[in-house]
Amino acid sequence: MAGRQHDEVVWDPFCGSGTELIEVVLASPTRVKRLIGSDLDVRAIGAAEANLAKARATGCLPAHVATSLHACDFRDAPSHVEALHAGGLSLIISNPPLGQRVKVPNLHALYADLFIKAHELLRDGGRLVFINPLRVAPRGAAAKHLSLESRRVVDLGLRRDCSVEVWRKDGGKSHSAGR
Numbered sequence: 001m002a003g004r005q006h007d008e009v010v011w012d013p014f015c016g017s018g019t020e021l022i023e024v025v026l027a028s029p030t031r032v033k034r035l036i037g038s039d040l041d042v043r044a045i046g047a048a049e050a051n052l053a054k055a056r057a058t059g060c061l062p063a064h065v066a067t068s069l070h071a072c073d074f075r076d077a078p079s080h081v082e083a084l085h086a087g088g089l090s091l092i093i094s095n096p097p098l099g100q101r102v103k104v105p106n107l108h109a110l111y112a113d114l115f116i117k118a119h120e121l122l123r124d125g126g127r128l129v130f131i132n133p134l135r136v137a138p139r140g141a142a143a144k145h146l147s148l149e150s151r152r153v154v155d156l157g158l159r160r161d162c163s164v165e166v167w168r169k170d171g172g173k174s175h176s177a178g179r
Contacts (some may be wrong), residue, residue, distance in 0.1 A: 002179045007033040009089050011121070013074030013114065014096040015039045018048030022055045024093055027064055036084065038077045075113055078121065088122040094130045098158060108136060115142045115167075124171035133162040136155045145169050 008031050012020050015037030025032045038046050048069050055061035070080050078084040096114065097104050104110050111134055118128040119142035128146065133153070138146045149166040156162050 006031055008091055009034045009083060010091045010093060011036040011084060011089050012094045013038050014094050015042045015048050018051045020093050020095060022051060025061055029062055032061055036080050036081060037069045039073050041071055042071045045069050081166060084121055086120055087122045090123055090126045092118050092128045096130060098133045108134060111136045119145050122169040124169055126169045128167040130165060131162050132165050133160055145171060
């Protein structure tokens with residue numbers, strides 16, 4: 001999690017049961033200010049609520065960390081969540097749908113939209129950290145402001161390789177490697 005910022009505002013657009021959000025706090029409990037999760041599946045949001053409550057009750061989630069969970073499409077989340085505004089996020093972290101267990105009609109479009117949301121919502125210096133099964137990169141305006149910092153291939157037992165990628169919003173021209 002290189003480049004951590006103070007007062008992290010973290011969003012997981014495909015939060016599922018909320019484990020990635022909890023892990024962010026475990027990795028840096030004094031730096032996280034707010035956790036936001038969204039997911040299309042109302043049952044996933046229920047599981048995330050239960051997991052965040054348990055993390056809070058056991059002391060894994062400090063009292064100073066605000067949380068909010070929302071059952072909605074990530075593309076619409078900014079209209080539902082006040083904290084999701086231009087430049088409001090320091091970190092987007094996610095294990096998004098990979099197209100295996102959760103079928104996605106157009107996986108390329110989903111990832112393209114994720115890059116667009118990262119470009120719109122991250123503050124300068126903010127990071128997008130996610131699993132990418134396609135090796136797709138941002139296009140258009142997002143490509144000018146998101147730089148690839150690292151890519152590590154991981155074996156998730158799928159029919160294709162995936163990589164954990166870190167993209168940083170640099171506020172200017174992208175000079176990313178590995179595209």
